[in-house]
Amino acid sequence: MLKESETEKGTISVIIFEVEGEQFAIDLLHAREIIQKGQIRRLPQTFEFVEGIYNYRGDIIYVINLSKKLELHKYMSYKSKEDVEEEEEQSDEKYLVIVNINNVNTGLLVDRIINISHIKSNELVELSPIFETSISMEFIEGVIKFKDRPRILLNVDKILTEAEQVKIQKELS
Numbered sequence: 001m002l003k004e005s006e007t008e009k010g011t012i013s014v015i016i017f018e019v020e021g022e023q024f025a026i027d028l029l030h031a032r033e034i035i036q037k038g039q040i041r042r043l044p045q046t047f048e049f050v051e052g053i054y055n056y057r058g059d060i061i062y063v064i065n066l067s068k069k070l071e072l073h074k075y076m077s078y079k080s081k082e083d084v085e086e087e088e089e090q091s092d093e094k095y096l097v098i099v100n101i102n103n104v105n106t107g108l109l110v111d112r113i114i115n116i117s118h119i120k121s122n123e124l125v126e127l128s129p130i131f132e133t134s135i136s137m138e139f140i141e142g143v144i145k146f147k148d149r150p151r152i153l154l155n156v157d158k159i160l161t162e163a164e165q166v167k168i169q170k171e172l173s
Contacts, residue, residue: 010121014144015097016114016151020072023114023151025144030099030156034113037094046171047164051109056098062168063096063107069159070139099156102165104172119144124153 013028040052040063049068053060066072096107124142141155160168 017110018112019066032098
């Protein structure tokens with residue numbers, strides 16, 4: 001769960017962001033940079049959740065669509081034609097959170113950056129195995145108890161399975 005150095009200090013810094021109207025957090029130590037979404041090139045015959053590739057400071061990185069990876073789009077209610085058109089207009093306003101997953105820079109496509117917060121280790125609660133959520137439990141490191149509402153802390157290292165990481169490495173080579 002939390003690394004020794006984080007629990008000794010008693011605090012952890014997290015980036016809070018929004019995807020499909022839901023707010024999530026990741027450990028700031030995993031993030032390299034937050035940038036506004038630029039031109040992402042689509043790739044044929046890749047995972048459904050891979051939005052495409054992006055030129056990040058001269059390196060080609062994969063961009064993971066968190067809505068698709070976490071399967072949030074399956075749980076969204078019916079959207080009107082106007083809602084879909086508005087989302088398409090706002091798609092250029094999305095952000096990439098550049099993270100390092102097993103020494104490979106990867107972009108996580110998010111709708112909006114909320115803020116960076118510092119939380120105490122006692123504000124992070126592990127989920128019980130019987131807890132039900134629309135997100136696979138393997139992606140969840142815990143729940144952060146904020147005063148306004150709880151937020152799910154995602155485990156960046158588990159966003160991609162080993163098989164997915166191997167396939168992506170081969171495609172990047």
